[in-house]
Amino acid sequence: MKNNIEIDFDEFVNILNEKGKSEAVLLSRKKYDLSFQQVRRRLLKLTDYCYDSSQRIYIHKSKVAVDSGFMTIDELNSSIPKENTHKGFMSLSGHVPNSSFDELIKELIKDRLMELNKYVSINHETKTLIINTKNLKKDCFDLVEI
Structure with a gap:
């Protein structure tokens, strides 16, 4: 055999x-x-x-070396200058603004919204949600109605 x-x-x-x-x-x-x-x-x-x-x-x-092409969180944090450090200690003044990370998050959200905009639109006057099922099917998405 x-x-x-x-x-x-x-x-x-x-x-x-x-x-x-x-x-x-x-x-x-x-x-x-x-x-x-x-x-x-x-x-x-x-x-x-x-x-x-x-x-x-x-x-x-x-x-196999996994190279996704994306930066890790540690790589992102290491590229940010440590402005709020004083002699090795961080200030405890509450929320520390991290503008580059916030900008990255905003860009990712914008990209996701632009993707959704190809398929979904909202008419607030008539309170209607319009879904373009032709584009969904063309891009191989399924519509699940809950």
């Missing part, structure tokens, strides 16, 4: 990454009596290996 074959995926990935596809094809055919595609499908289905297109190799998911 070809489904019960024990495959050494670490060896397969090392051969594939270091020596190339042709060697991996030979390994899968000679050692496991399976096609390259069968072993590759099992690799992706049964293990935590994934293909990294930027490096053009297969790597374990635990080693």
